[in-house]
Amino acid sequence: MAHIQAKLIAQDSSYQIGGKAFDLPGEVTTVELSNLVNKFLKEKHEDKAGEETDFKASEFDFLIDGEFLRTALNQYVEAKGLSTESVIPIEYLLKQEGPEPEDQFSEDDWISGVHCSEEFALVGSYDCGVTIRKLDDHDTRVQGFGHTEPVKSVSWISRKEDTFYAVSTSQDQSAIIWQWEKDNETMKPLFCCRGHSKSVDCVAVHPGKAEFVTGSWDASIKLWSASPTPQDDSNEPEDYQKARNKKKRQRIEQRGITRVPKITMAGHTEAVSDVVWLNDSELCSVSWDHTIRIWDINEAKEKTNLRGAKVFLACDYSQQNSLLATGNSDRHIRIWDPRNKSDIDSASLVKRNLSSHVGWVTCVKWSPVDSNQLLSGSLDCAVKLWDIRSPKTPLFDLEAHQDKVMCLDWSNRNVIMSGGADKFLYKFRYRSK
Missing domain, CATH: 3.10.20.90 (Phosphatidylinositol 3-kinase Catalytic Subunit; Chain A, domain 1)
Structure with a gap:
């Protein structure tokens, strides 16, 4: 030739x-x-x-x-x-310029969850605490303690002027809804969401409603109210005003009033490793049982069941291209089209197979503005930035971590953050096109 x-x-x-x-x-x-x-x-x-x-x-x-x-x-x-x-x-x-290392933050234990807003990073750690850090001020740190075991995931819920609301999940089988006033140095636990019987490993906040879902090692998915005020549907049986017992009042002050789930969805046979909203009424979950399941929240039932060959550890959905990315135990990232419900063969729904990691892929995050780009983190200590038009070679390797990568965030278009078992949270500046 x-x-x-x-x-x-x-x-x-x-x-x-x-x-x-x-x-x-x-x-x-x-x-x-x-x-x-x-x-x-x-x-x-x-x-x-x-x-x-x-x-x-x-x-x-x-x-x-x-x-x-x-x-x-x-x-x-x-x-x-x-x-x-x-x-x-x-x-x-x-050619796209690579991400630039900008800062690093140290925590007391493994960093297992991170979610950024325009100003702040919400961080969850194995020291059982939840931390808020200001993105442009290394020394600003606000902490909240209420969990009794390691935190597994975190997410912002909403903001009303200078009051912020967030949620964290933990191995202690609970999720906590937090309130933070911008001028305060501590976070206040409002509600302790109880109902799971094993570790609560993932959370996804509804983009338009005051609701969120959690996935657990008990193989179930639960929908909760994210409202910062007590509900009228008997979801708060331990109302603080009725808690005359001193120990009960102290427990509520430490962890918040108990809140119970609105609905429970069962179908997975092993641990639910990640959940993500597809739209206002559809939710996607991935599991150690080798399946991707899509749920109709309004009817509280499963709509689609896609089977993979290996354990699913993470997922993320892009509103830009309507594609689902999954991280898997076979070291691959797969790009799926969940809209093609008529295709019986799950394998044919895989549009791309990204391969470069040499360890389990623990987290994936789509770019909020570029329909072709996504991040992946792995037990091989690597963070990779991909363009799905280059399935064999990542655009960039973000070399920083010295131990396994446990969480990623790309909510802020110009900021990439990753946390890991080396107890460091790394911040990269990326000039998205």
Whole structure:
């Protein structure tokens, strides 16, 4: 395969070079293609300026049929079985700059949960505590203690002016709803949500309602009210005003008034490892029983059951592309389309299989603004930033942790955070496009 006919195309008008066809050597790489594009951009720049002026070359990535070119062109063409009889269109785009390490925070034990807002990071730890840190102030730290065993997950619920509400789950079989006044140095437990019989490992707050769901090692999923005020449906039997016993009052002050679940959904046969909302009424859960299940919350019943080959450890759903990402015990990240309910074969619902980790994938998070990008964290101590158009090679390896990665967050478009068993929370600045 000596030469290949190809046309170089850019969507961004500022980088277009006319869409002409080239007779390229088969061994050409992305570096050489970048040099070729820059050669024509320089000529275009000089023609426009009317004289030779300073030109700054750019690095480009190249896509063929929606997948990044990561080998020599002839190797890609042979691997994909593309015809060399016709001109191959190659799209090029400006190469993304990598995340920049910005800060690190130390906790007293393993960091198991993190969720960022615009200003603050909510952090859960194996020291049984929940911490709030200001993103731009290393020394600002607010703590809340109410759990009696390690915290497994955390999430912000809502904010009303300078009052924040959050939820944490724990191995002590409970979830706690917290209230934090911005000027206070401590968090106040409002409600202790009890109903699970084993460790509560995951939580997902409803995007539009005052509700959240939890998943547990008892294989069940429970829906709870996230309202900061006591409910009228007998969900708060230990009302503080009725608790005349001193020990009971102290327990309520430490952990909050007891709240019971609104509904319970059963179907999984092993631990529920992660949950995520798909829309206002549909919830997705993944489990150690090798299944992905989609639930109708309004009817409190299972709608879809997809079986995988290995244990599912994490999941996240992208509102940008309507795809589900899962982290698995076979070291792979799989991208699913849960909308295709008519397909009986679960394997055919997998749209991409991302492989680079050498340990179990413990957490996955989609970009909040880019439909192609997501993060993964693993027991191999690595955090990787992927573009699903490059399934074999991550865009960037975020090297920081010295022990297993346990949690990730990408809620703030420009901030990536990861926590792990090395007791460090790392912050990266990323200039999302």
